[in-house]
Amino acid sequence: MGLHPLVLSSFVSKGVKKSRDEIIASLQGQWREDFLFELRSCLSLYWIYEKAVLECDAKLENELLAKAPPLANKVDLSQTRKKPLKHSPKFNIQQVSFAFFRTDLYQIPGVSHTTVLCLLTNMGNDIQKFATGKQFASWLRLVPNNKISGGKVISHKTPPGKNQIARCLRMAANSIGNQKNHPLTPFFKRIAFRKGRVAAITATARKLAIIIWNMIIKQQPYSAFDYEKVNQKRKNSQLKNIQTRLAKLGLTTEELKGVFERASLSTI
Numbered sequence: 001m002g003l004h005p006l007v008l009s010s011f012v013s014k015g016v017k018k019s020r021d022e023i024i025a026s027l028q029g030q031w032r033e034d035f036l037f038e039l040r041s042c043l044s045l046y047w048i049y050e051k052a053v054l055e056c057d058a059k060l061e062n063e064l065l066a067k068a069p070p071l072a073n074k075v076d077l078s079q080t081r082k083k084p085l086k087h088s089p090k091f092n093i094q095q096v097s098f099a100f101f102r103t104d105l106y107q108i109p110g111v112s113h114t115t116v117l118c119l120l121t122n123m124g125n126d127i128q129k130f131a132t133g134k135q136f137a138s139w140l141r142l143v144p145n146n147k148i149s150g151g152k153v154i155s156h157k158t159p160p161g162k163n164q165i166a167r168c169l170r171m172a173a174n175s176i177g178n179q180k181n182h183p184l185t186p187f188f189k190r191i192a193f194r195k196g197r198v199a200a201i202t203a204t205a206r207k208l209a210i211i212i213w214n215m216i217i218k219q220q221p222y223s224a225f226d227y228e229k230v231n232q233k234r235k236n237s238q239l240k241n242i243q244t245r246l247a248k249l250g251l252t253t254e255e256l257k258g259v260f261e262r263a264s265l266s267t268i
Helices: 005-009 020-026 033-067 093-101 113-122 124-129 133-139 164-177 185-195 197-217 227-249 253-266
Strands: 147-149 152-155
Touching: 005 020, 033 093, 093 113, 113 124, 113 164, 124 197, 133 197, 164 185, 164 197, 185 197
Parallel strands: none
Antiparallel strands: 147 152
């Protein structure tokens, strides 16, 4: 039972300009019958929709579990459990996903219930048809369609098209770009600095697609993206390219010495 307006008015701050009588008058409800009828109707409709959503969630869970092979032993997934979102289904998506794919996609930082559920309902076992992770990413239209003429790349845009899985992966990639400690954040920032945020979102979504393919097809746990290792590999490739170009020029010892001296001075 609610408090009386006289009692409630005693808690009003002294900084309020309205008088106590005006506050008491404002706390008196004007219960019109037409407004009460509208409120009751809205509440009953809310309960109907809530019941329908729960029935839909139960049906979806049963359909997914029916297509998944049974697990021999129950697996503890509590270490990678994530807090459900406001509009997430009421059933355990993580357990259903593990039963379906035989790997815990929740180990991937930045992958949420929405991404996993989208993969379950839009792809399922069809992911087995792709021989490589690059083919899977290409089907999602996340791989640039390079147009080469005369040995020169004249265009590298991703092909147009809509894909629900790619949309969810892009949303996950966008959230990764806002994080500080995610393993893919340095990669995201490097691409964003060179080509812009939109290109970085697509490139990071492509990374996520390949990670998901490897986990599902190869039945392996999530392996954190080692940015330092990849950066060192890219640096070694660039050094090898420079050595090849210098060898083709046929420079003398004095010319090479002059090149390195100028290079060292430019870095000071």
